[in-house]
Amino acid sequence: MLSDEVRAQLAADLAEAERSRVPMTPLTDGNPNIDVVDAYEIQLINIRQRVAEGARIVGHKVGLSSKAMQDMMGVDEPDYGHLLDDMQVFEDRPIKSSNYLYPRVEVELAFILSDDLPGAGCTEEDVLAATAALAPAIELIDTRITNWQIKLCDTIADNASSAGWVLGDARVSPKDIDVSNIDAVLTNRGEFVAQGNSEAVLGNPVTAVAWLARKVESFGVRLEAGDIVLPGAFMRAIDAPPGSDFVAEFTGLGSVHLSFE
Numbered sequence: 069m070l071s072d073e074v075r076a077q078l079a080a081d082l083a084e085a086e087r088s089r090v091p092m093t094p095l096t097d098g099n100p101n102i103d104v105v106d107a108y109e110i111q112l113i114n115i116r117q118r119v120a121e122g123a124r125i126v127g128h129k130v131g132l133s134s135k136a137m138q139d140m141m142g143v144d145e146p147d148y149g150h151l152l153d154d155m156q157v158f159e160d161r162p163i164k165s166s167n168y169l170y171p172r173v174e175v176e177l178a179f180i181l182s183d184d185l186p187g188a189g190c191t192e193e194d195v196l197a198a199t200a201a202l203a204p205a206i207e208l209i210d211t212r213i214t215n216w217q218i219k220l221c222d223t224i225a226d227n228a229s230s231a232g233w234v235l236g237d238a239r240v241s242p243k244d245i246d247v248s249n250i251d252a253v254l255t256n257r258g259e260f261v262a263q264g265n266s267e268a269v270l271g272n273p274v275t276a277v278a279w280l281a282r283k284v285e286s287f288g289v290r291l292e293a294g295d296i297v298l299p300g301a302f303m304r305a306i307d308a309p310p311g312s313d314f315v316a317e318f319t320g321l322g323s324v325h326l327s328f329e
Contacts, residue, residue, distance in 0.1 A: 070099060070106045079113035082226055085212035091169050092212060096219045107224035108287055114227065115150045126296055127151040128284065129176075129207060130276045131228040132220075133269045133300025141220045146270070148280055149228030151296055157208060157232045162327040165310040168210045168231055173308050173326060174301035175252045175316045177266055177273050178205035178235055181295045185277075187285030195277045198293075201239035202247065204324040206316055207298050208232035209305060233298060236316075236324030248272035251319040252302045256312050264303030273299040 070078075078095050085092045095110075096102060119125065132138050132146045157163050165171060182200035210231035213222050223229045250266040270276045276299035281291045291297060308314070313327040 070102055074099065075106060075110050076113060078225065079110045079117075082110070082212050083114050083117065085169075089166070089169055091214040094213050094217055094219065094222045095225055096222050102221045102225075104221060104224060107221040110225040111149065111227050112287065115152070118152060118154075123152040123154045125150055126153050126156075126294075127298070128280060128289075128291065128295070129228060129230050129233070129298040130269075130280050130300045131223065131230075133276050143220055145283075146276060146279060146300065147220065147224050147228050148283060149224075149230040151230065151233055151298070155230070155232045157234045157326065159234055159236065159325040162329045163208075163232070165308070165328045168208070170211055170216055171231065171308040171328070172209050172305040173254075173312075173314055174207045174209055174305050175254050175262075175264060175303055176205045176207050176298045176301055177247070177250060177269070177318070177321070178203040178233075179273070179277055179297040179299065180239070181291060181293055181297065183293050185281040185291040187290060188282055190278045190281035192272070192274045192278050195274050195281070196242050199242050202242055202245065202321065203239055204236035204252075204316060204318045204321050205298060206234050206314065206324050206326045207301070208234070208308070208326070233296070234324060234326050235296070236322050238322030240321055242274075245320050247274050250302075250321060252316055254303065254306065254314060254316045256306075256314050261306055261314075262303045264301070266302055268302050269300040276300050
């Protein structure tokens, strides 16, 4: 467990790395006693600061939602981060690669909530009932840690490595699609890159959203009507060098596009 002073300094270091585009050494290297509670508190320090500066929380993302990623990190549950309105990117506006350190993309299924979710007792049925629509999405991830040399507490403190998100135009009711079995194919400049299925997300993305609702309550956070939730990636994260032009095509859900200058 770290002191409040150390947590505050590490949060400031992460914020400066994001502003300056100069990566920092892993938090875990210099602070072997850091734990998950420390990491989430560091994340929240920076989120509260950005909200104080005018940003608005519009949802959350789940990370480490596949067994492969959990095994790699040596954990048995996902992690989460916040989505802020100033992180949103758009299909029709190429983004500057220079705004990021080590950008990657992840293909995701976005949940758009129409009602608040319960906290500790949230079930998959609650999630489905509270979801207004599903949308095709790409999450832009990045790390402020040198060369992605991260351990669990590094990525949690760094807002679960989240940096942006884009939604496609389609909106589909969860009543009209099998959420646990949606195929997706990712291309870059028309060339096949990867394919995956929503089953990779804890067996069912709905399970990940319910987990998130239960998890965040312990930190005084709730998932609310209007929130966007990204429950995890269908496939591995893909590097996004300058000039990339990604399209993710989802069976029964349309597509989403993200390009880099």
